[in-house]
Amino acid sequence: MKTHHAKRVTIIIEAPMRRRLEEAFGKAGVTGYTIVPVLGGSGRSGRWSSEGQVGLSGGMVQFVSVIRPDRLDALLDAAFDLVENHIGVVTVSDCGVLRAERF
Amino acid sequence: MSDILSLASENLLSPIILSFVLGLLAALARSDLTFPEAAAKALSIYLLFAIGFKGGVSVAGHGLDATLGATLLAGVALSAVLPFVAFALLRLMSRLDRLNAAAVAGHYGSISIVTFLAGSSLLAQRGVDAEGYMVAVAAVMEAPAILSALWIVSRGGESRFDANLLREILLNGSIVLLVGAFAIGWITGQDGMQKIQPFIGAPFQGVLCLFLLDMGLIAGRGLRRTRASLGMGVIAFGIVMPLLGSLAGLGAASLLGLSLGGTILLMILAACASYIAVPAAMRVAMPEADPSIYLTLSLGVTFPFNLAVGIPIYYALALVARGGF
Numbered sequence: 001m002k003t004h005h006a007k008r009v010t011i012i013i014e015a016p017m018r019r020r021l022e023e024a025f026g027k028a029g030v031t032g033y034t035i036v037p038v039l040g041g042s043g044r045s046g047r048w049s050s051e052g053q054v055g056l057s058g059g060m061v062q063f064v065s066v067i068r069p070d071r072l073d074a075l076l077d078a079a080f081d082l083v084e085n086h087i088g089v090v091t092v093s094d095c096g097v098l099r100a101e102r103f
Numbered sequence: 104m105s106d107i108l109s110l111a112s113e114n115l116l117s118p119i120i121l122s123f124v125l126g127l128l129a130a131l132a133r134s135d136l137t138f139p140e141a142a143a144k145a146l147s148i149y150l151l152f153a154i155g156f157k158g159g160v161s162v163a164g165h166g167l168d169a170t171l172g173a174t175l176l177a178g179v180a181l182s183a184v185l186p187f188v189a190f191a192l193l194r195l196m197s198r199l200d201r202l203n204a205a206a207v208a209g210h211y212g213s214i215s216i217v218t219f220l221a222g223s224s225l226l227a228q229r230g231v232d233a234e235g236y237m238v239a240v241a242a243v244m245e246a247p248a249i250l251s252a253l254w255i256v257s258r259g260g261e262s263r264f265d266a267n268l269l270r271e272i273l274l275n276g277s278i279v280l281l282v283g284a285f286a287i288g289w290i291t292g293q294d295g296m297q298k299i300q301p302f303i304g305a306p307f308q309g310v311l312c313l314f315l316l317d318m319g320l321i322a323g324r325g326l327r328r329t330r331a332s333l334g335m336g337v338i339a340f341g342i343v344m345p346l347l348g349s350l351a352g353l354g355a356a357s358l359l360g361l362s363l364g365g366t367i368l369l370m371i372l373a374a375c376a377s378y379i380a381v382p383a384a385m386r387v388a389m390p391e392a393d394p395s396i397y398l399t400l401s402l403g404v405t406f407p408f409n410l411a412v413g414i415p416i417y418y419a420l421a422l423v424a425r426g427g428f
Contacts, residue, residue: 016383046395047328050140085390
């Protein structure tokens with residue numbers, strides 16, 4: 001089956017920044033994304049866990065979006081302003097999709 | 104003296120404090136005991152609704168006190184001013200830079216509703232009444248401290264205020280729930296209370312125990328991971344600041360002429376530090392500040408201090424100030 005080239009962007013960011021990042025996706029014209037809860041992890045700022053947390057400050061969320069390659073720069077520009085000073089990870093990878101018209 | 108000791112032991116040996124200790128020890132001992140995030144949030148929603156509703160019912164029963172407006176204003180003023188005291192104290196006692204000191208300071212004007220609940224429980228155990236509207240005072244004390252901290256840090260550079268952040272601070276979920284439940288309790292009064300008493304009455308202490316067990320786990324995990332990053336000066340601040348805050352609360356309560364219970368609750372509100380609303384706001388507005396400092400200090404030092412030692416001290420101080428001891 002024929003597949004079409006696309007970019008998969010994942011952004012792990014602090015939970016309090018979730019709404020702002022959703023807005024940044026919207027401004028970049030990216031309307032398709034999924035937000036995934038994450039359980040815990042470890043990084044430059046030490047270990048963290050979402051277990052038992054009642055506030056947002058200790059948690060992280062992951063955004064996953066598959067977009068057309070020509071939209072990548074706009075999304076990364078919009079997201080970078082938010083991610084620059086915050087704890088998080090941004091990755092971009094190549095992927096293939098079956099229905100190109102949906103992205 | 105024996106009264107003070109009996110008060111301290113009554114507090115320390117209460118199920119809610121022992122639940123917190125259990126959680127703390129379990130986390131320090133690296134037990135795999137955990138609370139799912141959703142369960143912890145559900146418990147906090149229950150507690151906020153119950154305490155807000157009860158406060159509203161109490162105001163409906165006793166009527167509006169003339170000191171309500173003045174007490175709300177005093178709460179706002181305490182919340183706004185205490186971060187400046189905390190900031191000055193931190194710069195004096197620790198080596199924290201301006202940004203981290205401001206971020207920590209913001210936590211010490213805002214409030215911990217669980218400390219307030221623990222204080223309310225002790226008052227209920229001892230049959231001491233307090234003004235029902237103290238719940239509303241707790242709600243208005245959440246936000247001003249955050250604005251003060253943002254102002255402190257904005258003085259030296261770019262503004263940290265933005266419209267979205269202000270809206271998030273003022274419409275923070277815990278404030279909306281507390282004030283909303285207070286309004287429902289006030290509107291429905293004793294009739295409303297009778298309808299939901301089995302839900303918000305009897306289970307309350309048990310739910311509070313579970314919530315404090317979770318708080319103990321979070322505090323223990325935070326201490327285990329980050330205690331090395333807190334210097335002695337910062338830890339000492341986490342104990343001195345609540346004492347100073349309580350004295351400010353005592354002064355305000357004396358001026359307002361609050362009851363003994365109301366005085367103790369205002370002291371507790373002025374003495375506690377936030378670990379829910381303020382850290383989230385600080386992550387948005389001051390991402391460069393180190394969260395391990397303010398979260399560990401608020402939750403791992405000041406919260407247990409207030410629960411175990413602070414509340415009985417504030418109780419005793421309020422009694423002494425009224426000539427009760």
